Amino acid sequence: xxxxxxxxxxxxxxxxxxxxxxxxxxxxxxxxxxxxxxxxxxxxxxxxxxxxxxxxxxxxxxxxxxxxxxxxxxxxxxxxxxxxxxxxxxxxxxxxxxxxxxxxxxxxxxxxxxxxxxxxxxxxxxxxxxxxxxxxxxxxxxxxxxxxxxxxxxxxxxx
Numbered sequence: 001x002x003x004x005x006x007x008x009x010x011x012x013x014x015x016x017x018x019x020x021x022x023x024x025x026x027x028x029x030x031x032x033x034x035x036x037x038x039x040x041x042x043x044x045x046x047x048x049x050x051x052x053x054x055x056x057x058x059x060x061x062x063x064x065x066x067x068x069x070x071x072x073x074x075x076x077x078x079x080x081x082x083x084x085x086x087x088x089x090x091x092x093x094x095x096x097x098x099x100x101x102x103x104x105x106x107x108x109x110x111x112x113x114x115x116x117x118x119x120x121x122x123x124x125x126x127x128x129x130x131x132x133x134x135x136x137x138x139x140x141x142x143x144x145x146x147x148x149x150x151x152x153x154x155x156x157x158x159x
């Protein structure tokens with residue numbers, strides 16, 4: 001289990017690093033070092049950009065609520081999926097953790113998309129901050145993995 005946690009940790013650190021890579025790209029595009037989208041193209045109007053931004057904020061809030069209040073349900077789902085696998089205790093944790101990492105990173109990608117659409121670095125950095133905050137809040141801890149492995153399997157009748 002410790003080896004799988006270490007591998008998972010490396011994946012998480014790489015995904016956090018990609019958020020900083022996006023920041024580097026945003027700054028390079030903003031300063032004109034990297035050309036993107038010619039300036040003569042049709043831009044989205046402010047109302048459409050605002051709708052996209054608020055949609056991304058709502059999705060980000062939903063991700064927070066999902067992991068804050070439904071973590072155990074998601075873990076149980078993965079536990080059922082991997083019950084007959086060769087590693088039924090570690091694979092659910094690994095799958096859940098990859099889901100957490102992906103949903104934390106997607107928030108940074110939302111910021112990158114908003115920057116490309118609006119050329120506003122503030123939007124990117126807001127979403128980057130939210131993404132890094134979620135990584136901080138939901139990053140797996142080895143003690144949590146041990147606790148999950150050591151708990152007795154729940155039956156479908158108990159709640």
